[in-house]
Amino acid sequence: MGALLYNQLGQYDLGMRYADLAFAETDPPRQRCAARQLYLEAALGLGQWPDSDDTANSAIDYCTSQGELGFSNLIRTYLAKNLARTGRKDEARLLLEAHIKEASETRYPRLISEFHSLLAEYSFDAGMLDSAERSANTALEASRNNAFSLPRVAAHRVLHEIALQRGDLQRALDEYRHYAEADKAYLDDVKARELAFQQSRNEVQQKDQAIALLSKQNEVLKLEQQVAHTSAQNTRLLLLLLGVVLAGIGYWAYKIKRVQMAFRRQAQTDGLTGISNRRHFRDAADAQLKRCGESGREAALVLLDLDNFKLINDRHGHAAGDWVLKQVAEACKAVCRDGDLCGRLGGEEFGILSCGGDADAARRIADRCRERLAAIDASQVGHDQRITASFGCTTSRRSGYVFETMFTDADTAMYRAKGSGRDRVVLHADDATPPTPPAVHGRLETSPG
Numbered sequence: 001m002g003a004l005l006y007n008q009l010g011q012y013d014l015g016m017r018y019a020d021l022a023f024a025e026t027d028p029p030r031q032r033c034a035a036r037q038l039y040l041e042a043a044l045g046l047g048q049w050p051d052s053d054d055t056a057n058s059a060i061d062y063c064t065s066q067g068e069l070g071f072s073n074l075i076r077t078y079l080a081k082n083l084a085r086t087g088r089k090d091e092a093r094l095l096l097e098a099h100i101k102e103a104s105e106t107r108y109p110r111l112i113s114e115f116h117s118l119l120a121e122y123s124f125d126a127g128m129l130d131s132a133e134r135s136a137n138t139a140l141e142a143s144r145n146n147a148f149s150l151p152r153v154a155a156h157r158v159l160h161e162i163a164l165q166r167g168d169l170q171r172a173l174d175e176y177r178h179y180a181e182a183d184k185a186y187l188d189d190v191k192a193r194e195l196a197f198q199q200s201r202n203e204v205q206q207k208d209q210a211i212a213l214l215s216k217q218n219e220v221l222k223l224e225q226q227v228a229h230t231s232a233q234n235t236r237l238l239l240l241l242l243g244v245v246l247a248g249i250g251y252w253a254y255k256i257k258r259v260q261m262a263f264r265r266q267a268q269t270d271g272l273t274g275i276s277n278r279r280h281f282r283d284a285a286d287a288q289l290k291r292c293g294e295s296g297r298e299a300a301l302v303l304l305d306l307d308n309f310k311l312i313n314d315r316h317g318h319a320a321g322d323w324v325l326k327q328v329a330e331a332c333k334a335v336c337r338d339g340d341l342c343g344r345l346g347g348e349e350f351g352i353l354s355c356g357g358d359a360d361a362a363r364r365i366a367d368r369c370r371e372r373l374a375a376i377d378a379s380q381v382g383h384d385q386r387i388t389a390s391f392g393c394t395t396s397r398r399s400g401y402v403f404e405t406m407f408t409d410a411d412t413a414m415y416r417a418k419g420s421g422r423d424r425v426v427l428h429a430d431d432a433t434p435p436t437p438p439a440v441h442g443r444l445e446t447s448p449g
Contacts, residue, residue: 012045029066036063037071040078049082056082070111073103077114084122093122110149113142117151120158129162136162153182173295210239270344272322273329281343285353285403288341292355293401300357300396302365303410304332304389306348307422312383320381328387331372335365351407359427362393366425388423390414398428 006014018038026032036059043049050056056079063072076099083092096119103115116139123132139155146152156179163172217235221228268280276284285301292299306328313321325348332342332350341353352365369391376387392414399406409428417426 006042012042029062030068033059033063033066033068033071037074040075044078044081049078053079053082069102070106070108073099073106073111073115076103077111077118080118080122084118089122089125093119093126096122109142109145110151113139113146113149113151113155115139116142117154117158120155124158124161129165132158133162149182153179156182169295210242213238270329273326273344275329275333276341276343278343278345281341281345281351281353282403282407284341284343285351288353288355289396289401289403289406292396297356298358298396299401299406300354300359300362300365301394301399301406301410302352302354302362302369303345303392303407303414304350304366304369305414305418307388307390307418309348312378316382320378320383323381324376324378324383324387327376327378328373328389331369331376334372335368351410357395358397359393359395362395362427363425366391366393370423370425390418390422391425392417392428393425394428 006012006018026035040049040056040059056075060072060075060079063069063075076095080092080095083089083095096115100115100119103111106112116135120132120135120139123129123135136155136158139151143149143152143155156175160172160175160179163169163175214235217231221231224231268276270277289299306324309321309324312324325344328348328350329342329344332352336342336352337354339355341351343351345351352369354361354365357365370389373387373389378385378387392410392412394406394409394413396406399409413426413428417424420426
């Protein structure tokens, strides 16, 4: 029915109009229940809920008497939302609790998830955390096959708020990530439906314009039979031209979008290695450090600069140097965990930022990277020496959560490693212990603050 389609597209004014028409022209009880349910859904969406709840209660009673429990309980969710909107959340919660069993017996996942997500919200607002958690989990289970469900978004948000109140920051972070993903999926779905509706409306308008044009041409044909053949030819040419113009517009819109996406990728990635470039690495690192700081998680920054890289270019050519840089980038990516950032910061310098990593984690990352660099077989490009690099590390505990400060401290440590003999790891610290060459591959040294 048209009202259902328009409500799903968010066009509630049209949905209300067609629901009214359907109710007036329909006799079967099921269709009348559906019409009332769609009308009240549109009224809620438009903020035009009746002054009295009698309209909703009357529709609920009618649908219940006809055995249409799905429709009656959908209307109860709208009534509950209006009660909550007008400051009567306890009434809304009690209404839903009184009919939760009846809603579950319909075996309609969308209805069940809606009931439980609303119960989760209202129970949370009432301070009933355990009840809110159970309802939120039930809503997620009921909507597991629908990633674009609004109840799913609400359930993850409630679980996030519950975890925050309980002080479980890791759970809160996980639930917020789920909430953000579900919210994005829902909004993307809404935008896609809105776009489809607008495209359909534009197509209808274009067709109406074409029909009007053809009607006018037909009137001319009746008055001027002598030019019928010529007019028909002109009409066909006009329609063909219109099609060509529309096709051209669509083609260029597609091309422009592709170019924009390509420019965005080029602006964010290093053209040679395919990992983040310096600017994107810095922007992403700023954002990640901010999140780490807000959640109280430590972060580690590892910088590395290839040793004697100029000799490779001078002896074997830039093609060999480029090959080595690509292998180094692959080595850096291989030691990154999920969520870590990896980028080429310029020339033969690379960086890795790990949220949740401390000094030991920085050491492990650097050591694993050294091992992978040493394992690179550069003989195929004519280089018969081991690939090594000097590493400088720091953590947010030592340098704070400002990227520029962390970068400066790690850079100082890296150049201290290079000045102390290369192929080693130096950690920025507040002490002044002089670095010594590592006796065993993977030993960590400490730079002065």
